[in-house]
């Protein structure tokens with residue numbers, strides 16, 4: 001029968017599921033805990049362990065971000081977040097510090113973790129990912145208990161310390177009234193016979209993971225949080241009979257695991273008040289006239305800044321404030337990390353279009369520049385580069401601006417500006433406008449400008465954003481483009497650069513040590529080639545009296561490196577690399593301009609032009625359409641004056 005193969009798979013899986021799951025008495029469970037006490041851990045520890053089990057390392061010394069962005073601090077890197085979250089290292093550290101303290105039963109285990117930040121900063125995505133880490137994990141609980149309580153809570157107080165000692169664990173909390181009712185009426189108080197069951201955490205099936213969406217004031221019913229009394233049963237049973245309880249609220253479901261409060265302050269605060277207050281004692285109210293219920297779960301909440309400020313300003317909320325550990329989740333201010341966000345999002349969609357080189361960089365430059373505060377110390381583009389860990393070269397030296405000073409100047413940076421969603425929308429819009437199924441830097445700039453005009457309401461922001469796009473980013477892009485085209489012309493770019501570097505270094509050394517240069521071919525001794533050195537140095541504005549210093553800096557730097565047995569090449573010293581590249585680019589600029597602009601190329605020019613196009617396609621990642629578009633853009637914008 002044809003259908004058999006499907007049926008086989010289904011039946012196999014069902015059998016396996018039943019086989020694997022434990023189903024026994026409390027007495028059996030005690031043996032299991034005895035063999036593996038880790039089974040009986042509390043929720044915060046379970047979550048912490050689960051995340052850390054994927055790997056935890058300290059950012060390595062060889063990671064340039066460590067020195068440039070984290071002041072040499074050993075940032076903890078949690079593998080579990082590595083492929084999904086970018087540039088959030090500090091945020092993740094704080095979140096994990098909270099969980100670690102809570103796992104050790106610190107005060108944090110009785111507090112709410114609140115992520116606060118602007119829209120699209122990744123709060124929801126982060127909480128989703130955290131919840132996913134325990135999804136599918138197993139846990140044991142009392143069978144038929146809506147709170148899925150820890151079976152060890154069956155042990156009466158008088159025996160607890162004995163069991164704790166024997167098993168090497170701690171036991172806290174009490175069974176739910178529903179479980180207690182069963183114990184008394186179905187098992188005749190013989191708790192060793194109480195059935196224990198194994199389940200897996202599942203948000204969809206509402207086992208151990210619960211999420212509370214914000215509700216409008218009219219439909220807010222605290223039953224969503226703590227369950228309710230079943231009115232139909234109130235005829236049959238008295239009000240204090242546990243059988244009337246429907247413990248299906250988020251805090252019942254999320255016991256042992258996680259309760260997420262989505263955009264928490266969109267709710268009327270009274271709605272959450274009782275629950276959040278009660279978590280201090282690890283107890284939650286029960287519907288009707290029943291006792292408080294023990295609750296053990298990680299409470300994760302998120303909100304934006306405006307909601308937080310409003311909430312904080314009302315002094316009736318003071319008691320709750322005390323129970324909240326707030327972690328700011330700002331936007332990313334690091335260009336390379338921001339780019340990764342969009343690469344990730346595009347990779348995960350069904351999107352198969354061509355994204356020309358620099359497109360996501362241009363888009364990310366815009367979002368980051370929109371988030372940065374202006375500084376007295378440097379222009380905004382320089383600030384972006386410093387925040388990205390780049391060396392900014394000015395007058396031949398690495399510009400000495402301390403990233404810490406810039407950060408101190410603007411403490412609240414990253415809490416406003418353009419969101420990741422705005423950028424994604426602009427990419428989508430640029431795509432749907434393209435009849436060639438691609439997005440280019442030019443197209444994304446236009447799309448961003450259009451979105452800003454349509455969507456940014458505040459006039460001040462709009463003007464600022466348009467200036468960023470139409471001036472600063474545009475000019476930067478033209479520079480990038482000019483370089484790229486020139487580079488594409490320089491065929492053996494690296495070799496030429498390296499040979500210029502070697503020659504320069506020989507000359508600079510001799511100049512500095514006042515010796516002569518030995519010509520590699522003729523073996524003749526001659527004076528250092530002043531003309532040659534100058535032609536390199538002037539590329540980065542080193543002229544006149546500053547040449548001496550530059551030459552001795554270069555020489556000292558290189559020889560120090562060589563002494564440490566490090567390899568040196570033309571990229572070793574930022575300023576010199578820049579000078580050499582500029583020199584090379586200059587030497588091909590004329591020809592690249594003429595060939596690019598020309599409408600009627602002679603044979604030689606056509607050959608050059610075609611070579612350049614194939615370099616753009618094969619080495620730089622363009623396709624035919626985008627290469628053509630970019631060159632047309634360059635011809636029209638880059639060399640207008642000539």
Ligand SMILES: Nc1ncnc2c1ncn2[C@@H]1O[C@H](COP(=O)(O)OP(=O)(O)O)[C@@H](O)[C@H]1O
Pocket residue numbers: 084085086087088117118119120121122123124125126332341345420421
């Ligand atoms: N730093 C980041 N790293 C990875 N993805 C991010 C980052 N910031 C935002 N995102 C992505 O942006 C999108 C919007 O984020 P979301 O979690 O909905 O934001 P929020 O809840 O803060 O408004 C998500 O797809 C998320 O994955």
Ligand SMILES: [Mg+2]
Pocket residue numbers: 120123124125
């Ligand atoms: Mg959200």
